[in-house]
Amino acid sequence: DIVMSQSPDSLAVSLGERATINCKSSQSVLYSSNNKHFLAWYQKKPGQPPKLLIYWASTRDSGVPDRFSGSGSGTDFTLTISSLQAEDVAVYYCQQYYSTSWTFGQGTKVEIK
Amino acid sequence: QVQLVESGGGVVQPGKSLRLSCAASGFTFSRYGMHWVRQAPGKGLEWLAVISYDGRNEYYGDSVKGRFTISRDNSKNTLYLQINSLGPEDTAVYYCAKQPYGGPLDNWGQGTLVTVSS
Numbered sequence: 001d002i003v004m005s006q007s008p009d010s011l012a013v014s015l016g017e018r019a020t021i022n023c024k025s026s027q028s029v030l031y032s033s034n035n036k037h038f039l040a041w042y043q044k045k046p047g048q049p050p051k052l053l054i055y056w057a058s059t060r061d062s063g064v065p066d067r068f069s070g071s072g073s074g075t076d077f078t079l080t081i082s083s084l085q086a087e088d089v090a091v092y093y094c095q096q097y098y099s100t101s102w103t104f105g106q107g108t109k110v111e112i113k
Numbered sequence: 114q115v116q117l118v119e120s121g122g123g124v125v126q127p128g129k130s131l132r133l134s135c136a137a138s139g140f141t142f143s144r145y146g147m148h149w150v151r152q153a154p155g156k157g158l159e160w161l162a163v164i165s166y167d168g169r170n171e172y173y174g175d176s177v178k179g180r181f182t183i184s185r186d187n188s189k190n191t192l193y194l195q196i197n198s199l200g201p202e203d204t205a206v207y208y209c210a211k212q213p214y215g216g217p218l219d220n221w222g223q224g225t226l227v228t229v230s231s
Contacts, residue, residue, distance in 0.1 A: 102174075
């Protein structure tokens with residue numbers, strides 16, 4: 001299985017400041033035939049289902065605020081919240097959908113400093 | 114609008130079996146792959162299984178292979194997860210989710226809680 005590792009496990013950021021979450025896959029999730037990275041980011045708040053934020057490593061899902069952005073290639077990816085808002089407090093997960101057995105990272109908890 | 118509604122959760126004794134259901138509406142169910150994901154209390158998301166749009170292909174996470182079975186009935190727009198030999202480690206909220214072809218999980222149900230306890 002592809003192992004997804006996120007860092008840090010948690011971070012506290014002041015309102016309006018930047019939050020950066022890293023995700024590393026144990027092998028490439030780049031599908032060469034379409035040159036797309038099969039990497040997604042989800043936001044999870046208590047009592048709510050996960051919400052898709054980013055797919056193909058850098059494409060924002062419909063309705064997701066543009067303060068959320070995804071980047072990276074190969075095996076290293078980043079989710080950036082450019083200006084943290086109170087409603088962004090949540091746990092964020094990366095996920096690979098490259099292999100037939102999908103896997104999530106362990107999650108990164110984002111809090112307000 | 115897309116709706117996914119899980120049911121079938123509850124308190125179950127260790128060693129018993131359980132079948133979860135996910136009723137889908139608002140989209141053409143038979144055109145999408147469908148997944149199950151769970152979250153144990155205080156833990157992260159764990160991907161469990163996927164079934165292809167036509168039910169011909171199934172894949173499972175290593176931790177549940179051989180004990181969980183995913184299935185679907187496209188005539189009823191319903192996804193299922195059969196869980197056998199339940200143990201305390203299966204206590205979790207179970208979510209179903211929809212996958213557009215080749216893509217990520219773009220819609221999720223609200224989840225159903227399974228508690229394994231004697």
